[in-house]
Structure formats: C-alpha cells, structure tokens
Amino acid sequence: MPDPLVEDASTYRLNSPSLADGRWHHIRIRRRADYLEVVVDNRHTQKGIIPKLEDTFEIIGQQVYVGGESPYDFRPYTPPRLGQWTTPEQTLKFVGQMRNFYWN
Secondary structure, three states: OOOOOEEEOOEEOOOOOOOOOOOOOOEEEEEEOOEEEEEEOOOEEEEEEOOOEOOEOOOOOOOOOOOOOOOOOOOOOOOOOOOOOOOHHHOOOOOOOOOOOOOO
16 A cells, blocks of 8 residues: 555655644654654654665755645745746745744
C-alpha cells in the first residue's frame, strides 16, 4: 500500500482536518535521513519514508513550502507587481500567519 504522506522525493501530503479554522495550530516536522514524521496539534501523526534516488538520499533544496507544492524550479517566490495578472498556479497557496517557526 502506498504511503499517504510521501508522494515522491519532493512532495509530501498530510491528511488531517482543515487547519483553516481561525485558531493557532502546532505542527512538528521531523526528518532523519530518509524518515519523515509530521504531527499536527500532537494528535494527528503521519510517518513516511522519503524515496531514495539512485540508491542515495539527495536533498534538492533546503527551502520549505507550507500549504502547497514548491515551484518546479525552486526559485524564490516573487510577488506580482501592481496591476500584473496572475494565474491560480502563480499565487501563494498558504494563507495565514506563522509564529515561533524554528528550522534546524
């Protein structure tokens, strides 16, 4: 049975209740080598194995994207200029705030 958390080497999805409820949530992401664990509000936990590419674990980039898939080329997001038209694929997918964000 396929792992519900890991889709491929760069995309991970967590099945949990909607977090768009106007409240703060605690999210913990732990990774060690090819092992990944995501915990939401200390209640919803999913674990998975990150697929190895050609017998080695490769990190494509050190960027973290929350709420949507990363850009295909890993370039930093640049907001559109005033009056510039954007498609839904070009807009940010995370709406909300983050506080006490630690990345180690």
